[in-house]
Amino acid sequence: MLFIDTHAHLDHLENVEQALVQAAEAGVSDIIAVSVDLKANKRNLELKKSIQRPRIHVALGIHPGNIVPDEVEETLRFIREHIKEAVAIGETGLDYWYKWAKKDEAKKAEQRQLFRRQLELAREFDLPVVIHSRGAWRDCLTMTRDAGVKKAVFHWYSGPVDVLNDIVASGYMVSTTPSLAYSPPSREAISQAPIEHTMIETDCPVYYQEGEDGRFQATPKDVARTLKAYVALKNVDESKALAVFNENARRFFGI
Ligand SMILES: [Zn+2]
Structure with a gap:
């Protein structure tokens, strides 16, 4: 079985070399390495060049939680200069649940402005967009549609069903993560989503629950856990589901 992890923060992993060896051994053929700031954009492009297996594909972007005002222009310039090396724009989007953003309309407006600029970049270069939408699901969708973006993934979707x-x-x-095994909002959303519109990922190195009170820190190989959770939730055939997820990822990212 071959897996594609459609959302990994490889630059945040403590031991990325080891994690990638383990991923290759576990059958992970491809990883989408998403980027949150200038440093991550640079590091992920380096990893793509230096690692053969699994194949690494890079998404270039600025995350709403990583906006450094002094770096924004330089980062957008960097993304533009390296756009041919990218398969997507991201991780971008909005997050209204951060404490510093929750009651601060100016901060939310700043997030929206930067998201809009990245959506425009995606449309200009006809690239898919990887969207972080926590607490701002409706705004993210409206802005994405208004920007005329054709392909977008609402990553780790756990928002309202409407x-x-x-x-x-x-x-x-x-897309969904290993949280699908236990998180009610994730389970509610993904149980309603058609498989043709769903992808699997890890968002590594996020920590997830395991059992009653254990937890583990994800690496790309744990995309297999996301698949297992999906199969258990939807009561579908494992290899058929995986084939659909792989096809979805290949088509979406053009890999
Ligand atoms: Zn992420």
Whole structure:
């Protein structure tokens, strides 16, 4: 079985070389390395060049939680200069749940402005967008549609089902993580999402629950856990589901 981890922060892994060897051994053929700031954009492009297996594909972007005002222009310039090396724009989007953003309309507006500029970049270069949408699901969808972006994935989607239905109706995708094994909002959303609009990922190195009170720190090989959780939730055939997920990822990212 071959797996594709469609959302990994490789630059945040403590021992990325070891994690990639383990991923290759576990059958991970491809990884989408998403980037959150200038440093991450640079590091992920380096990893793509230096690692043969698994194949690394890079998404270039600025995360709403990593906005450094003094670096924004330089980062957007860097992304533009390296756009041919990217398969997507991201991780970008909005997050209204950060404490510093929750009650601060100016901060939310700053997030929206930067998200809009990245959506425009995606449209200009006809690239898919990897979207972080926590607490801002409806705004993310409206802005993505308004920007005329054709391909978007609402990563680790755990928002309301009415927005999910509009995401699917717009032809966009959602993705899910190992949290699908236990998180009620993830389970509620993904149980409603058609498999043709769903992808699997790890968002590594995020920590996830395991059992009653254990937890583990994800690396790309744990995309197999996301698949297992999906199969258990939806009661579908494992290898058939994986084939659909792989096809979705290949088509979405053009890999
Ligand atoms: Zn992420």
